[in-house]
Amino acid sequence: MNPDPQQLYWLVAALVLAGLLAGLLAGLLGVGGGLVIVPVVYQVLLTTGASEEHLMQVAVGTSLLLIVPTGLRSALGHHRRGAVLGWLLRRWALALVFGVMVGVVAAHTLSSGALALVFATLVLAMAGWLIWAPESFRLGQALPTGPVAHAIPASIGGLSALMGIGGGSLSVPIMSAYGIPLLQAVGTSAALGLMIALPGAAGFMIAGWPIENLPPYSLGYVNLLVAACILPSMLLAVPAGVRLAHHVSGRTLRLAFALFLIVTGLRMSWAGLAG
Numbered sequence: 001m002n003p004d005p006q007q008l009y010w011l012v013a014a015l016v017l018a019g020l021l022a023g024l025l026a027g028l029l030g031v032g033g034g035l036v037i038v039p040v041v042y043q044v045l046l047t048t049g050a051s052e053e054h055l056m057q058v059a060v061g062t063s064l065l066l067i068v069p070t071g072l073r074s075a076l077g078h079h080r081r082g083a084v085l086g087w088l089l090r091r092w093a094l095a096l097v098f099g100v101m102v103g104v105v106a107a108h109t110l111s112s113g114a115l116a117l118v119f120a121t122l123v124l125a126m127a128g129w130l131i132w133a134p135e136s137f138r139l140g141q142a143l144p145t146g147p148v149a150h151a152i153p154a155s156i157g158g159l160s161a162l163m164g165i166g167g168g169s170l171s172v173p174i175m176s177a178y179g180i181p182l183l184q185a186v187g188t189s190a191a192l193g194l195m196i197a198l199p200g201a202a203g204f205m206i207a208g209w210p211i212e213n214l215p216p217y218s219l220g221y222v223n224l225l226v227a228a229c230i231l232p233s234m235l236l237a238v239p240a241g242v243r244l245a246h247h248v249s250g251r252t253l254r255l256a257f258a259l260f261l262i263v264t265g266l267r268m269s270w271a272g273l274a275g
């Protein structure tokens with residue numbers, strides 16, 4: 001892992017730009033930014049010549065670590081505007097964390113290539129949802145009770161841990177489909193992202209601790225050097241995203257984000273098949 005100085009400058013620039021975009025999305029959509037961070041970190045580490053054996057796990061774990069501070073900043077911004085539903089956080093907390101732990105174990109078990117294919121498949125499914133699902137789509141007038149009430153957050157936590165995301169791409173459509181206003185869904189999703197990222201990042205650190213041949217400056221499956229390059233620009237961009245979320249119409253944004261997800265999904269599919 002010894003890129004020449006000129007290549008290193010470009011790699012750092014790519015990480016900083018990824019941080020800006022991820023931070024903007026974190027505030028704007030209530031997502032943690034992992035849908036941007038994971039493919040960029042994967043590609044940057046691949047370019048440096050790092051071993052591909054656990055590269056996807058490192059990208060996912062690093063993304064979850066970055067979601068902790070950005071999720072906190074985004075959640076506080078939405079909370080100040082009264083857009084975080086505390087009762088829902090309390091209802092979903094235990095099942096959400098359980099799902100995260102299951103997702104960490106699954107990610108550790110899969111090969112890097114298989115994990116990239118899982119990421120790509122779920123990303124393309126999200127893009128399809130954004131393009132074709134009507135904004136008025138409803139599953140019910142209120143969130144369900146009983147077993148389904150636990151299955152929903154557990155599924156969100158598990159899939160989010162597998163993908164290295166804060167879960168907003170999953171939780172916002174679900175909350176909206178059960179009648180929760182979009183701004184409250186986005187704000188609550190930012191807080192849920194923090195509840196996913198904290199145990200998720202810790203789990204990836206522990207799971208990757210005994211693994212050898214990881215990129216330099218890795219703490220388990222979390223690369224601290226990459227995180228340090230991305231974090232400042234992410235934190236700078238979050239407030240702008242929060243402000244935009246309270247002023248921008250959603251349809252054009254949905255389509256633009258869907259296009260980004262399609263490109264990302266196809267790229268990661270290729271990486272998974274090649275791996």
